[in-house]
Amino acid sequence: MSMTTLKALECAKGQTLVCHYYPDKHSDPVFFTILRQDQSGGLQIMHNNQWVAVEPIERGLVVNVGDFLQILSNDKFVSVNHRVLASKTGPRMSVACFFTSAEPSKMIGPIKEFTSEENPPLYKEFLVSDYTKMFLTKPLDKSSLDFFRL
Numbered sequence: 715m716s717m718t719t720l721k722a723l724e725c726a727k728g729q730t731l732v733c734h735y736y737p738d739k740h741s742d743p744v745f746f747t748i749l750r751q752d753q754s755g756g757l758q759i760m761h762n763n764q765w766v767a768v769e770p771i772e773r774g775l776v777v778n779v780g781d782f783l784q785i786l787s788n789d790k791f792v793s794v795n796h797r798v799l800a801s802k803t804g805p806r807m808s809v810a811c812f813f814t815s816a817e818p819s820k821m822i823g824p825i826k827e828f829t830s831e832e833n834p835p836l837y838k839e840f841l842v843s844d845y846t847k848m849f850l851t852k853p854l855d856k857s858s859l860d861f862f863r864l
């Protein structure tokens with residue numbers, strides 16, 4: 715195959731890099747995540763300082779609250795800390811759909827409905843792109859929320 719064929723197909727114009735590294739605790743830097751896991755399980759959420767297994771439900775979907783929903787709601791909805799334990803029994807399949815802003819220049823912060831004089835904003839306003847940058851550079855198990863908390 716000649717280089718011109720590949721060039722004509724624009725073979726390097728779009729790149730997708732996906733790294734999966736789950737065992738560490740994290741919360742998702744999005745509004746919410748819809749998750750489909752297979753029957754092998756492995757997903758755990760932190761509840762009352764304990765890891766709780768999320769039992770797979772056939773054809774069921776898991777909806778996780780993400781950091782942006784926690785920030786928008788000024789901590790009324792809490793972003794879930796979760797992890798996935800590697801299984802020794804074979805391959806595991808999961809599909810995660812992250813709901814976030816398509817516009818990195820969007821500002822996010824606690825919204826009026828969730829703030830008042832008695833309930834002042836707990837987070838500063840920030841750009842979605844700054845949050846994503848923070849998420850990608852901090853240690854995975856450290857909460858990004860803390861970097862934006864007032």
Ligand SMILES: O=C(O)CCC(=O)C(=O)O
Pocket residue numbers: 736742749751757796797798808809810
């Ligand atoms: O595979 C899973 O069940 C969860 C994956 C996950 O937490 C993530 O991709 O952020």
Ligand SMILES: [Fe+2]
Pocket residue numbers: 740741742796
């Ligand atoms: Fe996650």
